[in-house]
Amino acid sequence: MSEQTPTSEQQPTGGREPEAGRGLVRSLSDRLSGAISQVAAAGALIVVFIVLSIIAPSFLTADNLFNLGSQTSVKAVMAVGVTLVIITGGIDLSVGSVAALSGVVGVMLMATFGFNPLIGVLGGIVIGAAAGLVNGLLVSMVGLPPFIATLGMLSVARGLVLIVTGAVAVFGAPESFRLLGQGVIGVVPIPILVIVVVALGGHFVLTRTRLGRYAYVMGSNSEAARLSGVPVKRHTTSVYVLSGALAGLGGMIAASRINSGQPNFGEGLELDVIAAVVIGGASLFGGRGTVWGSLIGAFLVAVIRNGAVQLGINTFYQNVLIGVIIWLAVWWDRYQRRKLGADSG
Amino acid sequence: MIRITPELVDAERGRFAVAESVRSHEGDVPLAVRLTAVSKRFPGVIAVSEVDLGVAAGEVHVFAGENGAGKSTLMKMVAQIEAPTSGTIEIGGKPVSHQGPGAARELGVSMVHQEFALAPDLSVAENLFIGQEPGRFGWVAKGRERRNARELLARVGLDIVPERKVGSLSTAQQQRVEIAKALAVDAGVLILDEPTASLTEGEGRELFGIIGELCRRGIAVLYISHRLDEIFEVGDRVTVMRDGAVVETSPVSELDEARLVRLMVGRDVDNLYPRTHTELGPVRLSVSGLSRGGQVRDVSFDVRAGEIVGMAGLVGAGRTELARSVFGAEVPDSGTVSLDGKPLRIRGPADAIAAGLGYLTESRKDDGLALQLGVDKNITLARLPMWSVLIDLSEERELTQRHRDNLRIRTPRTSRPVRMLSGGNQQKVVLARWLEAGAEVLFCDEPGRGMDVGAKSEMFAELDSLASQGRSIVLISSYLPELMNMCDRILVMRAGRLVGEVAREEFSEERIVALATGAKDNHE
Structure with a gap:
């Protein structure tokens, strides 16, 4: 159980607590603090969903929901990776470009070199992981700030996409590749299955493995982690590799949905992904965040974008809306922390 | 009424004349700074209590005393950074009310x-x-x-x-x-807070030259210092403070080092330190010829099983750096560390921990604890209970509850974020981490810092019981009573070197302060 998860455990009885009276209140609010962002985000998601169902007749249709699910899956999968990075106190700005790179390379593996779709998808993921490895090494070994390391990769990966494709979309993947983004097993769309698998895996990594545990510790106090024998550099690198790999997977899902590798795919996508993670309650200062929260955030962002399209609202306004939501979410995070007297950060 | 003229404050002897005249005619002389019954209370503490004092223009007035004696607070009030709770401060003959550092600038105080x-x-x-x-x-x-x-x-x-x-x-x-x-x-009053702390000896000497020059121009220098040697070198008069009050003000010419040391440390020693004595075992940790970057120079020492060894010295003497070098937080330039006779290869904290070392850092907040995370996650940080590649959560829960009960960490549930715990309980969490990691030799850097008396004595009782179980402890502290009561032996560091070792039978504050400050050992 991570600390953000509210539990039904007994409240402290006070007793020998140093701050007996206030202790109860503080403990309660403390346990809710992480969850509050998620509860707020989930509430917002439900409200937006209901409102859209009422005012946009085309919103609550099977077709649109299917579409929504597969749209969300791209962002949700990427958000899981970025959550890990943000928990360590880092940031990954490169996920949009990396997803595009993975998408075009993956499709080229299938279309140009004739590999089967499984190899194509794996190839895309490996490309993403490689980009993540570069990010990770720049942060952990070279000592660049994560913002700069991944900002550079944002540009480098996009440049590589344009070089590889000559700025022309790549087509010609086999029909079966479309299953990843458009297929259904029974009544469940495959992209939704992918979200479930990635989210469970991400949650598992965060709560049950060294990597996840150390991510929280490094984000909370990296020097304390180092002095407790945590191999900070190695785990920092791993986190960026995972983020890159999941960006690669997101890129492959997107490529499958549009059945091509688009060189301009994912421009600005990093903002939606980071917004999702932040809306989900992760702290940009590190040490806090959950997969579930980011998932809710990803759905919220996707529903807003999708709903806006259904209502015929211009993309430009969507961008404004998403930006405002980022402000609100981060303000909320800081406000909560200050109220709890957590620290001055 | 004596006017202080440039002729009077001329040259070396002139400075003396000022001090003399101030002493014999106090009250008549226009003073650069005059304090009348100045007090400063913080919630629960009286930092400065009823201080009366005058500093003449052209005088170097040294303020001496232990950490927390109130020197810095007093100076901050003169500099208008803090407001006194009561009393009046006059600068250049005019009473001033607290108006912030900007106003101090206009008054000519820097x-x-x-x-x-x-x-x-x-x-x-x-x-x-x-x-x-x-x-x-x-x-x-x-x-x-x-x-x-x-x-x-x-x-x-x-x-x-x-x-x-x-x-x-x-x-x-x-x-x-x-x-x-x-x-x-255009300062008439210049306050220097331990200005030589970060200087080499030569640079310090040059600074004294500059200070002398400023005094000849009639500037009053208020000089905070811990170091005996320089007090005699630079000062005209000394005010010794202890527990917020002035113990004595006198010209340096009427003091010798031994008397100054006694004034600084002379206090009743409380019996807060539950130290039981056990037979010492064989040598466990052996450090030899350890050097690092000028902060630790050729240091060698042994620690035996069941022993608590103290590390005394001034702030910046290299004690923390020594602990960090042994522990691998910084890689030493040279020297060897062995445990139970086996030389260790320490390339980082992980190696030190694996060998059986532990390090309670000086600052729990900066490099000791992940404050947002739970007590449990902080305790298992150095050694996670694993079940293959997975964290064994039920084992983690059990062992953290065990540590909580053993060390009496006051928290209702072990998942509570450590930032919500008191300082004493936070320190116990760090201690639990090292016990869980199997530390046999524990470096404790100012373990009593920021704790109230009760928590401190509990902490020291814990260290005592660890020692009696055969563990070895190196206790770094700037508070001598802590060291003298808890330790079997005290090592003294100055400027990166180990300059002395005092056995329990020979403990005396004068002796240790003399070693730490480099004063000649002439009090006996």
Whole structure:
């Protein structure tokens, strides 16, 4: 159980607590603090969903929901990776470009070199992981700030996409590749299955493995982690590799949905992904965040974008809306922390 | 009424004459600073209590005393950084009410802190006139700024061009810039807070020359110091403070080192330290010839099983750096560390931990605890209970509850974030981490810091019981009673070197302070 998860455990009885009276209140609010962002985000998601169902007749249709699910899956999968990075106190700005790179390379593996779709998808993921490895090494070994390391990769990966494709979309993947983004097993769309698998895996990594545990510790106090024998550099690198790999997977899902590798795919996508993670309650200062929260955030962002399209609202306004939501979410995070007297950060 | 004229304060002997005249005619002399019944209370603490004092123009007045004696608080009140709770402060004969550091500047009071307040990316000239740039309407008169800067730099004996970036200067040079900056406001009163702490001996000597020069121009220098040798070298008079009150003010010529030491430390020693004595076992940790970057120089010592060894020394003497080097937080330049006779290869904290070392850091907040995370996650940080590649959560829960009960960590549930715990309980969490990691030799850096008396004595009882179980403990503390009560032996460091070892039978505060400050050991 991570600390953000509210539990039904007994409240402290006070007793020998140093701050007996206030202790109860503080403990309660403390346990809710992480969850509050998620509860707020989930509430917002439900409200937006209901409102859209009422005012946009085309919103609550099977077709649109299917579409929504597969749209969300791209962002949700990427958000899981970025959550890990943000928990360590880092940031990954490169996920949009990396997803595009993975998408075009993956499709080229299938279309140009004739590999089967499984190899194509794996190839895309490996490309993403490689980009993540570069990010990770720049942060952990070279000592660049994560913002700069991944900002550079944002540009480098996009440049590589344009070089590889000559700025022309790549087509010609086999029909079966479309299953990843458009297929259904029974009544469940495959992209939704992918979200479930990635989210469970991400949650598992965060709560049950060294990597996840150390991510929280490094984000909370990296020097304390180092002095407790945590191999900070190695785990920092791993986190960026995972983020890159999941960006690669997101890129492959997107490529499958549009059945091509688009060189301009994912421009600005990093903002939606980071917004999702932040809306989900992760702290940009590190040490806090959950997969579930980011998932809710990803759905919220996707529903807003999708709903806006259904209502015929211009993309430009969507961008404004998403930006405002980022402000609100981060303000909320800081406000909560200050109220709890957590620290001055 | 005696006027202080430049003739009177002329040259070396002149400074003496000032001090003499101040002493014999106190009350008549126009004083640069006069304090009357000045007190400062913080919630629960009286930091400064009823201080009466006069400092004459042209005098170097040293303030001595242990950490927490109230020297810095007193100086901050003179510099208008803090407001006194009661009492009056007169500067240049005029009573002042607290109006902030800006007002102090107009009064001609400047304070140079231990931590420099310089902008490293700006030039020396720009730094000197921050907030009072020459020129009008938002324009900075660069030419005038440079000219004035050159003049100020000459006064502090600094031969550099004013265009140099401050960041490119040495520590000693930066300090001179700070002093010049203080003089830029036409200061009549200059406060220096342990100015030699970060200087080499030669640089310190040069600084004393500058200070003498400033005094000859009639500036009153208030000088906080821990170091006995320099008190006699630079001071005209000394005020010794203890527990917020002035113990004595007298000309340095009427003091000797032994008497000064007694004034500084002379206090009843409380019996807060539950130390039981056990037979010492064989040598466990052996450090030999350890050096690192000038902060730790050729240090060798042994610690035996069941022993608590104290590390005394002034702040900056290299004790923390020594602990960090042994522990691998910093990789030493040379030297060996062995445990139970086996030399260790320590490339980082992980190696040290695996070998059986532990390190309670000086600052729990900065490098000890992940404050947002739970007690449990902090306890298992150095050794996670694993079940293959997975964290064994039920084992983690059990063992953290066990530690909580054993160490009496007051938290209802072990998942509570440690930032919500009191200082004493936080320290116990760190201790539990090292016990869980199997530490046999524990470095404890100021373990009692920021704790109240009860929590402290509990902490020390815990250390005592660890020692009696055969563990070895190195206790770093700046508070001598802690060391003298808890330790079997005290090692004293000065300027990176181990300068002495005092056995329990020979413990005396005078002896340890003398070693730490480099005073001649002449009190016996």
